[in-house]
Amino acid sequence: MHVTLVHVHVKPEHVDEFIAATRLNHLASVQEAGNRRFDVLQTPDDPSQFILYEVYASAEDAAAHKQTEHYLVWRDTVADWMAEPRRGVPYKALFPET
Numbered sequence: 001m002h003v004t005l006v007h008v009h010v011k012p013e014h015v016d017e018f019i020a021a022t023r024l025n026h027l028a029s030v031q032e033a034g035n036r037r038f039d040v041l042q043t044p045d046d047p048s049q050f051i052l053y054e055v056y057a058s059a060e061d062a063a064a065h066k067q068t069e070h071y072l073v074w075r076d077t078v079a080d081w082m083a084e085p086r087r088g089v090p091y092k093a094l095f096p097e098t
Contacts, residue, residue, distance in 0.1 A: 001056070001058075003054070003090065003091040003092070003093050004052075004088045005052070005091065006052035007049075007050075007087045008050040008051070009049055010082060010083060011082070011083045012047075014081035018050070018081050022074065024073075024074065025070055025071060025073075029054075029070065032065060034058060034060070035054075035057075035065070036055040036056060036057060037053060038053070038054055038055070039052070040052055040053075048083065
């Protein structure tokens with residue numbers, strides 16, 4: 001499995017808009033054939049901090065996600081709302097075993 005934790009810091013005045021746009025991206029992403037999880041997490045003590053927990057069956061499936069219309073719309077929509085560039089950190093999934 002291919003896992004990425006995407007760290008996102010949103011400008012405080014755009015948090016609600018970011019959540020709405022990211023919900024649409026989430027709903028479409030979980031329908032992708034290679035998607036295994038697409039969780040959206042918000043830090044309780046700083047509502048402008050998020051993690052997107054993305055799990056795909058393969059690196060190719062994760063790369064295909066970045067070519068989907070819903071991802072491209074999300075990326076362009078939220079770009080100006082970022083307090084800093086988002087940062088994707090790849091992880092190797094150990095458990096559960098695939």
